[in-house]
Amino acid sequence: MTGGRGPSTGRDGSPRLLREINDRAAIDALLRDGPLTRAELEDVIGLSKPATASLLARLEAEDMVRRGELRGGNRGPRAQTWSVNGALAHVAGVSVTPHDVDVVIADLTGTTCAEHRAAMPSGDTDVVLPAFAEAMTAAARKVGLGAGELRHVVVGAQGAVDPATGHLGFAPHLPGWEGFDVPGRLGELLGTEVTVENDVNLVALVEMSGGRAQEVRDFVLVWLGDGIGSAVVINRVLLRGATGGAGEIDWMYVPDRAHRDTGSDRAGDRFGTLLSPRSVLELARAHGFTAGSAPEAVREAAEAPAGEPFLTDLARRIATGLAGVVSVVDPELVLLSAEIAQAGGPVLAEKVETELHRLVVPRTPVHPALITGNPVRAGALRVALGVARHRVFGLPITTAGVLPTSGR
Structure with a gap:
């Protein structure tokens, strides 16, 4: 907020400081709740009617807020709404x-x-x-x-x-x-x-703000798309690592625990290679699914009883890479995101959870991420x-x- 709003009377109790606190509370409420009337804003920030009116007049003069549509019912005058000046x-x-x-x-x-x-x-x-x-x-x-x-x-x-x-x-x-x-x-x-x-x-930040992790403090999000990655959140803060590389699980070497052989190195292969779209499609075809892409094959398998063996093999690969992360972090939740996870939906997530619990002590639930699109x-x-x-x-x-x- 801009300064120069009047004299200060003390570090902790100055009129300017109090105004800035109230102004920020009002701006935050208008950003969070959308256009509000003076009376509605009054209720949210807890100021008196004169104080709220003065606050709105001040913010309008500084071009921080603007008047919007009038709001009201059939009885009484309609009330002016206010919103943040997005421009x-x-x-x-x-x-x-x-x-x-x-x-x-x-x-x-x-x-x-x-x-x-x-x-x-x-x-x-x-x-x-x-x-x-x-x-x-x-x-x-x-x-x-x-x-x-x-x-x-x-x-x-x-x-x-x-x-x-x-x-x-x-x-x-x-x-x-x-x-x-x-x-x-x-x-x-x-x-x-x-x-x-x-x-x-x-993606993890979006899930924290509007997805399945809104009320979760510790979770792991795994990206199953063109490239494999993860985000680790501890106490609502992203774990970054000394060089920013925390969560880079694509390069881990893990054994291929899928029952159907697709020519991979069974003793150990890069996690990202085992779950690449090409490898997932090869695994699907080994189970008789001939879709043109990995997400299509996973979606078809999730909707058909005959897809159970393929999805279980895919879940074994996912869970094997997840096991080390879950054992160390012990998160409240694992979320699966990106195209393959979206295609498999709850069916694939449930199978990953089952396979994961065969490998680790924590009984961590596994769910698809909620936010899709981009x-x-x-x-x-x-x-x-x-x-x-x-x-x-x-x-x-x-x-x-x-x-x-x-x-x-």
């Missing part, structure tokens, strides 16, 4: 994959203003970064802005950003994105502050909004953990 800032949430960049731009209230998707070329850094910048410029142009006018940009990417160097590691799926300070370079390229976060961590982009947008609201209104950043950010 004060715009932010972007971005999902980057080897194939495309998917951007959503929202105003400060979280209202979506534009979406843009563009193909990502393959090549070295000098090829992929200009393509990324071009996609961001095109997305910002849809709302009449330059990329540098975005208040904050959060990019979700496969791999882990080392908080000490900003380098993206564990990212063989993203050629051209390794070997440099990714947040810093993108910040210079776009002319604004950029945060780069692991894609699966962003949870990486949704998580990136949520983090971007949190940072921008902190910058503009002084609201606390509620996302779990410190994120690698460019220093602009």
Whole structure:
């Protein structure tokens, strides 16, 4: 919030400090609950009628809030509603994959203003970064802005950003994105502050805010898509590790416990290889399912009694990799996300739980993640909004953990 609102009478009891506390409480309520009347805001923040009216007048004069529609019934005068001025800032949430960049731009209230998707070329850094910048410029142009006018940009990417160097590691799926300070370079390229976060961590944040983990303190989320990853949350905070690599389970070597032989190294193979779309499809075909893709095969198996042996074999592979994580962390919950998990739904999750309990002491429940669509982009947008609201209104950043950010 802006300063200069009158004299202070003391560090803890100054009129300015109290005003700022009340103003932030009002802004937070309007962001959380949407447009409110003065009386409704009064009830939420606990101020008197004159104090609330004065607060709204002050915030309106500073362009922090705006008047909305009148609200009321058939009896009595209709009441004025108030809402946060979303045009004060715009932010972007971005999902980057080897194939495309998917951007959503929202105003400060979280209202979506534009979406843009563009193909990502393959090549070295000098090829992929200009393509990324071009996609961001095109997305910002849809709302009449330059990329540098975005208040904050959060990019979700496969791999882990080392908080000490900003380098993206564990990212063989993203050629051209390794070997440099990714947040810093993108910040210079776009002319604004950029945060780069692991894609699966962003999915975990979305599940914490609006999914199955809203009331869960300790959980593990596993991404079963094009690339295998996990996010570990302890006491509502993401576990990052010394180099940002916590949860990078793709590279673990585990035995293949599937009963049907598909030519894998039974003694040990990379977890990500055993659960790659190609390997899952090979396992499905070994069980007689001839769908054109791994998610299609899993979906067909989940809907047919004959699919039980295939799903059990797939669950054995998933549970084998999960066992070490669950044994160490002892989480309240395991969530399965991404295409294969969505295709298998509760049927696959139940089988993973059964197989997991054969391997570990904790009786951890396993469920499909609730948030579908593009949870990486949704998580990136949520983090971007949190940072921008902190910058503009002084609201606390509620996302779990410190994120690698460019220093602009």
